[in-house]
Amino acid sequence: MTLRALLLVATALFSIGIYGLLTRRHAVALLLSSR
Amino acid sequence: VTAELGFGLFALLLVGLPAFRVVTSPDLVRAIFWLAGSLLGTAVLYALLQAPFLAGVQVLTYVGGVVTLMIFGVMVTRKHDGSNVGVGATARLRGAVAALAFFGVVAAAILRTDLSSLTPVETPSTQDLARSLLDQYLLAFEVASVLLLAAIVSAVVLARRKDPAPETPEAPEPAALRGGSAS
Secondary structure, three states: OOHHHHHHHHHHHHHHHHHHHHHOHHHHHHHHOOO | OHHHHHHHHHHHHHHHHHHHHHHHOOEHHHHHHHHHHHHHHHHHHHHHOOOHHHHHHHHHHHHHHHHHHHHHHHHOOOOOOOOEOOOOHHHHHHHHHHHHHHHHHHHHHHHHOOOOOOOOOOOOOHHHHHHHHHHHOHHHHHHHHHHHHHHHHHHHHHHOOOOOOOOOOOOOOHHHHOOOOOO
16 A cells, blocks of 8 residues: 555545534534533 | 555545544534544554554554543533534535645645655564563653653642532521521
8 A cells, every 4th residue: 555545545534623623613612621 | 556446445434434424423422432433443444554553552542542531521521411513504614615625735745746765664563562662662661651640640630629618607597596487
């Protein structure tokens, strides 16, 4: 398996993470909140 | 090319699909279980890439440790009220545009970069890793464990609630002084 394919998979996962961070900010805040 | 396409499809099914469900699932607990699936899929990919030690560590640390901690964080320390978190269409569009833009820029950079000059290194076996950790780099390994212990103790000290103040005898209610006619 080439490094290029792995880097592309990692980038796709990172993009999904960015999407989640931008759309689910309140869920992140809920997880980080102390109450 | 066929192998790469197969790998990409496999990675998409094992890791990408659960990862997408993590960020789209409205229920926090379900999202955490999807995250566990995604992390397990990553471990399978590591095993496929001839890195069994990394796969084992991935399962032990992330699936066994981090996901369990998150489940406890959501279900035990908080009264679980479903924690449904809906997402508006505008936020979804904004997130999709940003994520696609990021993917486009980085993927273009990856595709344009010449990676052929990088020579693959010899993959160390689990035995080699164990020998390095417990022989050559033993001191660094132990210092790291002391650092983790300090972090745990600090977290306990920071998270501990203050002891409640000693109770003072309450002043008698005015109604009780008047003979308790309310009872």
